[in-house]
Amino acid sequence: MGVLREMAAPFVVPGPLGVAVRDRLRGLTAEDEKVLRLVGDHLGTLASRDLKARCVAGLGHDAGRWAQRKRALTEESSSRWAGSITKAAHDQWALARRGQLAHIQSLEAGVRSIAHRLSLPVGEKGGKRVPGGYHSRQEWFAKSRRLYVLAGRLDAARADWKAGRVCVVRGGKRLLNTRHHLEQAQFTEEQWRARWEAGRRFLQADGESGKRFGNETIRVTDRGEVSLKLPVPLAYLANAPHGRYVLAATVSFAHRGEQWADRVAANRAVAYRIHEDTARGRWYVTASWTMPPVKIVPLATARTNGLVGVDTNADHLAAWRLDAHGNPTGDPRRFFYDLSGTTSHRDAQVRHALIRLLHWARRHHLAIAIEDLDFTAETTREKHGRKKRFRKLISGMPTSRLRARLVSMAAELGIPIVAVDPAYTSRWGAQHWQKPLTTRTRKTTRHDAAAVAIGRRALGHPIRRRTAPPRDDRSDRRGHRTVQAASVAPGREGHRPRIPGPRTRSVRTGCGANAVDQNAQHRSGRSAEHEFWQQDSLPLSL
Template structure:
């Protein structure tokens, strides 16, 4: 923090080049399955799902006392009911789900603490006290104050209960999803019948996931996919009588093919490198899907100076569009601002498609001009408390609806495929300073940039290492340049950016014309000359005597 005499101002974080993704996941559809194939998949998924549910219950009961020894005990207990590899995948999935629930519990505690601090601060102020830009004021009425005081007690009780669970290592996880379990009691609101809900609930609780193994045949011994697309599954011990292939395996009828990253997948399979597979079922469409995933070696990120050497595209993330503006290496906006809109209404598949389409257009535009992309390192985890913005429900919904995490993950993975560097900058004051210092100067008779366009310029300048605020004009004591240049976007040592002013004949003032001598010869005086100016001045001799 920096103390400036009037308050504390946060220190801006350094801009960094975002590292690329560490893994790849592709999905394809299992086609041409016979009723026998589907029945085998259902039985295997239901059997392994029951084992996974019991193992997750035991993992949650262990809490923070879980160790490698207890892990080995759980795995040996599951091996006899399935296989050693299925047992390893189940225990690993249970541990990962416990860890995810643990992190969510910690985030919930932070959210409760933020809400309690905000309510306590507003309750300490007089009723009707005005707030500032940084902090809200007091509550508007005695009734609202009383209601918030009661809510403060409720939040404190919740915080105490969550802290007790966190210290004891207790988490609450639901295989199949908490939302799907809640829909069982609200079928009419979810527009589901009991049979539809039962199908979705059972399909979500099935377990058909297998981790890959390097050096094994085709990279996975449990769910094996050959380069030709033949899929076979190692059956658990109780279901070994359903095998139609040697060594207790069941081979599905229809072959598969990966349209996206198929060459990479084929290279890994033929070289026996690890590939993890997961089989899922969509009850609404009645389709089976196969997902393949593998890790990729970490990509060496380029230095920041090399990434922004050719300029950047500043991108401002909003609830319904991406505002982008191209900047040259000196921080000057080039061309016109661009807007890439998306619609986040509707189902999750539609929202994801909208985000991917907007990012695709943005990346193709940046690739054509060989530019890096500068984005804000947004994180709204501390802003999700409903108490921060009070009654501003629309603004709260606006923040909650921004796909920050999805955009960030999609942008990084898609940019890595095209070789486009992504620079993350500190989001502090970009919208405010951009609107103050860039919105008006960039406005012309044919272009009216928005506040978001100006924010994109601010983001790009911060990624380039330039100041967002424009250089202010010197004091207007005269019209010369003795106080320095009025505005300059490039540095003083950058050649070719600020040349000397061209020599203009004549005086440099606007009070006289370019050639005043020519007019002075023919000009006649319009005023009467003072007679005293024609007389010679003589000093009186008496003034020289003592």
Template sequence: MRRCCVWWAGSITKATHDQWGLARRCQLAHLQNLEAGIRTIEHRLSLPVGQMGTKRAPGGYRSRGEWHAKSRRLRVLQDRLAAARADREAGIVHVVRGGKRLARTRHHLDEAGLTEAAWRRGWEAQRWFCQADGESGKRYGNETIRVSPGGEVSIKLPAPLTRLANAPHGRYVLASRVTFAHRGAEWADRVAANRAIAYRIRYDTSRDRWYLTASWQIPPTPALPIEAALAHGVVGVDMNADLPHARLRSRGGTPTAAWRLDRHGNPTGSPRRFFYDLTGAAQHRDAQVRHALTRLLHWARTCGVKAIAVEDLDFAAEKTREKHGRRKRFRRLISGMPTGKLRARLASMADATGIAVIAVDPAYTSRWGAQHWQKPLTSTTTRHEAAAVAIGRRAQGHPIRRRTTPPPHDRSDAVGHRTVQARPGVPGREEPRPRIPGPRTRSVPPGRGANAGNQNAQHRPGRSAEHETWQQDSLPLSP
């Protein structure tokens, strides 16, 4: 019985340690957010009132009144930063067992539509927990909470509660049996092999039901070489949230555009859209994201590809009011793009299906996709579907931009077409057009001939990503 008490004490200790570790990570994110806001405000306060901003940094404040209000907010943020740093250095975290939202609901029962008794019932249920980590070699993979292949649940009681046991060896067998609809075959295999399985028992007050959750650690999948991942093509995915609200309601939510590309970077077939609705409760939003990604992965497996390309976007530090000020519409737009959640879930779900996830540089994918791929494809191709093509080509190492067709000198086909996709090994595919000697029927403006094939001079300063020998390994994006 002493050993059983150690198991229960270890379960409580582990749950507390996990809660403390999560609070420490959230505390660090809060510190970084405060520091970013303070830097932005200090920069804008140092500029003259009314000075215009640039694409890289915001400008000064519009009026003296706004400048004064932001200077006062700077002092507030500095005080919050000092207090948060002091707590972190002292190892102090602020944790509410049961959740901060539920604790605050106690003071707004009328708005939540709850009585004090109903709130107390949910509060106590959220603070209850009964969980136990598994151990390989033990019967059915867990000695404390044991679930047989037939679904019988038994709990090893601690020493003070052995008088309540209804089974030998101080165990209490529950009257109900459990089944696992999701990954039930994997669970049965682990139970039959006595491999470690962790269980958690919780109570749902809204449904008046008890639930048992099983979890186990999946061994890491070996990294797939980039050449093998791209051997059968790639699916480019563009995640966005900027359609008009009326169209969102009519089409069923926010779209994720995807297009399949062959190994040479040419889009094949028709694009696909996977809609998800980010309104409602957190559980509803998570389910919508999970269902959209499930449909995406199933379609990718049907196409026979082994890789999905997404943009390496993260708006965690880009949606603060200190940076964008009164641009509330733009802040709502980028806040509605769940890039971090989509990437984390896509990486974890793709790992189970054997599909690699390739994160690419998001620079100019929407602009170049619309400029070079929206018109040459179909008349109904949208900007985001063209961006999906650009993302896929960047993951394959192909240039996004297409060359324009030269003017023909006659009506025959002798001049050929420069829009045909060339293989990466073809020499001179990124060089300027050759200078044709002799008289020309059409004049070339000064300075245009030298930069006819120089994409760096045409589009963006510095060396573009398409001119490099660029590869991106498949990486799990979840932390």
């Protein structure tokens, strides 16, 4: 038997630290759209230039260079536009650095896996955790060539990482590559060009507390009026005092509108972003702000009434309700979603499945237990070899998006989320809970059993229903099993409780000759409860 890795303790997931809401700009005139495009294109050009300067600076960037970049942008826009542009460029460079590090880690995992398999004889079988050798000499030779390719890519990526060089595309690398595959993407050149220009525009501004309505650059009043500060070269387009342009459209945020209105009325910082959806021909404005950290519910409080164990799968969420003792109650629930189609369709499917889960948990006043999953290291091509379907299955599971949405939506409803270590939950759940929970009318799947295992781990109980008996025989010579009622449990050695109501047709409850004293029953020896070979009563779940 292999050595089990050390498992992390369950913890309550903290709530989100920020929020973003979006609304459509309805009623824009042709002049409004023209002004928005002119301002966005001008600021987008400045943002591209500043991002190039930030990438050239690399690791040698400091506060002095930041101030120099901002001064150069202020001459062609304004001080606040320049601050937003420089901050966005720095954030994009930092995001590219994190992606570069993840790419290096993926290459290192691939090189280790190939080197290990090449060191084994051809055809040697592997184990559950260790891959074996390659199946043929041809595959061995092809992988040896690939090892040199990956090693070269790894050396180049490490050199870029040490030098601080990153590759960034404003507008998106995927959209840039789509230009060479217009027929496959079902785009015309004009459609692609419109989307490319819309993606490279810059119309976003950070908020500032203490200023009017929380933002001086893009201002949205409490009545929904939208206006923006024009850059210096485009000041001639202003239709309001102080070089501002007021749009004819108004906004009213339906989701979290009261929170937004409270912040705007109190002149607290709110960041805004205006963008165009070329496919629909619409303009949208997104408002975002930070929230103070919410006090986390103690883990003991989240466990009070039991919880709902949830197992994440490629096409559904398997959930089962558990009481405080870890006993599954009721029937398992499954919340299905379809991850095929467009990004918006997949995102909507995840939201609908989560809202059904959250409403079910709120009706019973229960917390939710999930696995702290991270499949970034599991999707590597070299780890699973020829298992293309399995790699595709893991890559398609929306673990990060589902977890982020679940935490955000649960915080809005006041439902605690408990994260547990995902080690062995599926295997031990199927081993210890799938068969006992299967009946003639209920077919328990491995995913349902895994949900029970996740819930029990979140409650602090072992996944196993019972521990093994003593190794020499089945008596209690070596002491009680570890998973059973403690010696201090109330009523452990006392008489059986009196249950109201008649127990037979002829004798009422507690009226028999030996109703309480079980040792006085007509049996050979002492009562069964005190025989040396009899186990003490166990809770139902153990």
